[in-house]
Amino acid sequence: MTATATRVLVLNSGSSSLKYQLLDMHDGARLAAGLVERIGEETSRLAHTPLATGGDTRETEGPIADHTTALKAVAAELAADGLGLDSPQLAAIGHRVVHGGLKFTEPTVIDDAVLTEIERLVPVAPLHNPANITGIRTARALRPDLPQVAVFDTAFHTTMPEYAARYAIDVATADAHRIRRYGFHGTSHAYVSRKTAALLGKDPSEVNVIVLHLGNGASASAVAGGRCVDTSMGLTPLEGLVMGTRSGDIDPAVTFHLKRVAGMSEDEVDELLNKKSGLIGLCGDNDMREIRRRIDAGGEDGARAQLAFDIYIHRLKKYLGAYTAVLGRVDAVAFTAGVGENAAPVRAAAIAGLEQMGMAVDADRNAVRSDEPRLISPEGSRVAVAVVPTDEELEIAQQTYALVSA
Ligand code: AMP
Numbered sequence: 001m002t003a004t005a006t007r008v009l010v011l012n013s014g015s016s017s018l019k020y021q022l023l024d025m026h027d028g029a030r031l032a033a034g035l036v037e038r039i040g041e042e043t044s045r046l047a048h049t050p051l052a053t054g055g056d057t058r059e060t061e062g063p064i065a066d067h068t069t070a071l072k073a074v075a076a077e078l079a080a081d082g083l084g085l086d087s088p089q090l091a092a093i094g095h096r097v098v099h100g101g102l103k104f105t106e107p108t109v110i111d112d113a114v115l116t117e118i119e120r121l122v123p124v125a126p127l128h129n130p131a132n133i134t135g136i137r138t139a140r141a142l143r144p145d146l147p148q149v150a151v152f153d154t155a156f157h158t159t160m161p162e163y164a165a166r167y168a169i170d171v172a173t174a175d176a177h178r179i180r181r182y183g184f185h186g187t188s189h190a191y192v193s194r195k196t197a198a199l200l201g202k203d204p205s206e207v208n209v210i211v212l213h214l215g216n217g218a219s220a221s222a223v224a225g226g227r228c229v230d231t232s233m234g235l236t237p238l239e240g241l242v243m244g245t246r247s248g249d250i251d252p253a254v255t256f257h258l259k260r261v262a263g264m265s266e267d268e269v270d271e272l273l274n275k276k277s278g279l280i281g282l283c284g285d286n287d288m289r290e291i292r293r294r295i296d297a298g299g300e301d302g303a304r305a306q307l308a309f310d311i312y313i314h315r316l317k318k319y320l321g322a323y324t325a326v327l328g329r330v331d332a333v334a335f336t337a338g339v340g341e342n343a344a345p346v347r348a349a350a351i352a353g354l355e356q357m358g359m360a361v362d363a364d365r366n367a368v369r370s371d372e373p374r375l376i377s378p379e380g381s382r383v384a385v386a387v388v389p390t391d392e393e394l395e396i397a398q399q400t401y402a403l404v405s406a
Pocket of ligand 1: 214215216286287288337339342343
C-alpha cells in the first residue's frame, strides 16, 4: 500500500448479486456505489452511481454470466469515473463474509489458508459462504497484489458466553457438526451499538444496549459494555424475530410434522421456513410500507395485515423482555435497518406498554424522519430509545482499512 492509498472497495457477493461501494477512508466519503443483479440470467442488470461526481445512476441490462464478468463490468464502470481498480489510491478490497464460524473473531487478511478455512465453513452456511468465496476469488484474480480482507457477519457475536451460544442438545452431536448459535448481522450490531453509545455521549464500555436490526432479515442483540452477550439468530439466520420471509423462532417439531404428516421434502420445508414464512407467509407482503397501507385501508384484508403486524410486534416485545433480563440494566434500545429506521408505527408498537421496563416512545420525536442517529424516547426516560441508521459498508471499509494501514 502506498502512502496515498486510502480507498477501500467493499464487496458484498450474494448467490446471484454483487453489491459494492467505493469509499475514501481519508474522509469517509462515498465515491461510488452499485449493484449487479440476476447474475447468470439473461436479464442481468448493473446499476452504478458515481457519487463522487454527483452524476446520475447508470443502468445497463443484458446477460452477465458469472461473478467474474460482473466484477469486470463494475471495474469498467469505476474506471469510466477515473476510479478504476488499477488506481494506486486503492488500498484494499473488503469482503462481507457471512459465516466465520468460531475461528474468525476479527477481520482477517485473506490468503490461501484463510480461503481454505472459509471454504471449510460451507456446510454450516451453504446459502451464503459459496457466494462470498466466489467474490473473493474473483477479486483476487483481478488484483492479486492488493490486500483483500474478510469481515465476518458472525465475528461480533463470538463474545457470547457458552451458555448463550449452545443449544441444549447432545454435546457430542453438536460438536461433531459444529451446531451452535453463531448469530449474524454482526457488522451492523457492532456499528449500531457503538453509534448508540456515542449518541448518549458515552464510551461503548459504559453502556448496555439492545439493538433491533429490522430489515428484510431481522435480528436482535444484547450488547453489554460493547460486547455481544446474546443474539437472536442461531446456527443460521432463520432463528429469532419474525422476518420478511423467514419464520424466526418455531418449535422444531413443526419440521417433523411437515415431513411426516404433510409429506413435504427437506427442501420444501427449508423453502417454506426461509422464503415463504414471516410477514410474506402471514399476509402475502414482506414490505412494511405495504402492510401499513393495507392496515390503514381496513376491511378483511387490513385485518389479515394487522394480524401479521401484531405477530411481528409480539415477537419483538418478547426479545426486548428477554434481553432486559439478560442485561440486567438496559441503557438504550436502538432501532436500525429498513424497518427500524423508517417504520415509526413498528417502533411505537414494539415499545408500547413497556413503561415498567423504563421504555417509552415520544410520538412527536418518533415521527421525525432523518438519516441521523436520534432519540425517540421522552426527555428523562430511564432507557434511551433511539433510531440509529446502520452502515455496514462503512463499518466493513473502516475495519478493512484499520487492518491494512496498521
Ligand atoms: P433492509 O433489508 O434493511 O434493506 O430493509 C428492507 C425493508 O425495510 C423493506 O422490506 C421494508 O419492509 C422496510 N422499509 C423500507 N423503507 C420503509 C419505509 N419507508 N417504511 C416502512 N418500511 C420500510
